[in-house]
Amino acid sequence: xSARILVVDDLEANRRLLxxxxxxxxxxxxxxxxxxxxxxxxxxERPDLILLDIMMPGGIDGFEACRRLKSQVETRHIxxxxxTTLDDRESRIRGxxxxxxDFVTKxxxxxxxxxxxxxxxxLKVVIDELRAREANGKKLGVxxxxxxxxxxxxxxxxxxxxxxxxxxxxQIKRIQAALGVEHSVSVLGEDEKKDAPDLVVVSVxxxxxxxxxxxxxxxxxxxxRHLPMLAVVDPDDRQRVLRALELGAHDIIARxxxxxxxxxxxxxxxxRKRYMDALRHRLDHxxxxxxxxxxxxxxxxxxxxxxxxxxxxxxxxxxxxxxxxIVDIDHFKRINDGYGHDVGDxxxxxxxxxxxxxxxxxxxxxxxxxxxxxxxxxxxxxDVACLAAERIRRHTCAxxxxxxxxxEPLDVTISAGVACTEGPDDTPEALLKRAxxxxxxxxxxxxxxxxxxxxxxxx
Numbered sequence: 270x271s272a273r274i275l276v277v278d279d280l281e282a283n284r285r286l287l288x289x290x291x292x293x294x295x296x297x298x299x300x301x302x303x304x305x306x307x308x309x310x311x312x313x314e315r316p317d318l319i320l321l322d323i324m325m326p327g328g329i330d331g332f333e334a335c336r337r338l339k340s341q342v343e344t345r346h347i348x349x350x351x352x353t354t355l356d357d358r359e360s361r362i363r364g365x366x367x368x369x370x371d372f373v374t375k376x377x378x379x380x381x382x383x384x385x386x387x388x389x390x391x392l393k394v395v396i397d398e399l400r401a402r403e404a405n406g407k408k409l410g411v412x413x414x415x416x417x418x419x420x421x422x423x424x425x426x427x428x429x430x431x432x433x434x435x436x437x438x439x440q441i442k443r444i445q446a447a448l449g450v451e452h453s454v455s456v457l458g459e460d461e462k463k464d465a466p467d468l469v470v471v472s473v474x475x476x477x478x479x480x481x482x483x484x485x486x487x488x489x490x491x492x493x494r495h496l497p498m499l500a501v502v503d504p505d506d507r508q509r510v511l512r513a514l515e516l517g518a519h520d521i522i523a524r525x526x527x528x529x530x531x532x533x534x535x536x537x538x539x540x541r542k543r544y545m546d547a548l549r550h551r552l553d554h555x556x557x558x559x560x561x562x563x564x565x566x567x568x569x570x571x572x573x574x575x576x577x578x579x580x581x582x583x584x585x586x587x588x589x590x591x592x593x594x595i596v597d598i599d600h601f602k603r604i605n606d607g608y609g610h611d612v613g614d615x616x617x618x619x620x621x622x623x624x625x626x627x628x629x630x631x632x633x634x635x636x637x638x639x640x641x642x643x644x645x646x647x648x649x650x651x652d653v654a655c656l657a658a659e660r661i662r663r664h665t666c667a668x669x670x671x672x673x674x675x676x677e678p679l680d681v682t683i684s685a686g687v688a689c690t691e692g693p694d695d696t697p698e699a700l701l702k703r704a705x706x707x708x709x710x711x712x713x714x715x716x717x718x719x720x721x722x723x724x725x726x727x728x
Contacts (some may be wrong), residue, residue, distance in 0.1 A: 685720070
């Protein structure tokens, strides 16, 4: 997988060495030798990953550069791996608390580094895809600006549910003591909570079960594939470390578990999950907006066009018939002109509710525009569709409509035209035209009635 990586180190020899290794793996490499330069370059070039040294003389060091990267909207989603000669606990935790995704000590283990790079870039690709779709949704106007706090904000406390999969009582207690301060922690098979987990901590050194299989199954299962997983590993078992990353663990922590370190790693994973969940939620919402009429909550014309084509094509090939009913509210212009558009909108919403409550779960109730509605009825013959349309008509005029600001309710009626697919040469356009002609006939025959139209009578 090709990607752009920014290497930040004040020593030219170190930059050249990392650049050669990464280029050999077909990555596109950018370089910087100062913290300030790295922040500006990342903001301008938007790399997929940043390998950041800590000890840089003059200006800001790697810790401060990382904090600045994670504080800016343009760069906070870019993974940062700190690469340094410092190997003490304080420096590692300080780097993680600054927002870094990982902390790698020099001399760098090439295989471990490449596995970590690949894992983080795969995650970044998913985030970029979600961000791109969100940006397109904003351009189209179906996604508004989100005014909620950004989940990636390092100053916000993100709490959630943590599931621990381990067979070591002492290690479980240590993890619970550390993560229980900010999160709700449960243990698989002991005190599981009903709420879905936001983070899974899996021991790959367990004796009672195969931790790798747990990771693999979670990554392949639909309900759990997006869950962040933190693997507890033996630091001396290099092969198991690499295997955990290859199978899909999002992060690793060495035994014995350091309480501050696991807290920092959990915060990072939890923030990223919240961020990706928010992106997916906004995208799902945008898709809903794209096919939903905002006034009535019914499907819109775009949805009708998307559904009707395949249904008619299936009927052309000998499949079940499909019928449609086009409905128009009688004298709706009088309601708007006499009582105002607020009352007119209230009538539309009330009719939409009555319409939706009188169609089958397999039918599609849609608003075409204005006071015109359509019901698409798969696997339905014309005579059955006429009966369904008559039921809608009776239910509409059976009780008056109430609207805010009116002293008396309104009597509302509808006219409906019904058409059904006929023969192998039928098309969605012809079907809609026949239903529209039937509606025209209903309105000119006195309104408040249903008229059916087949292909023969339309010819």
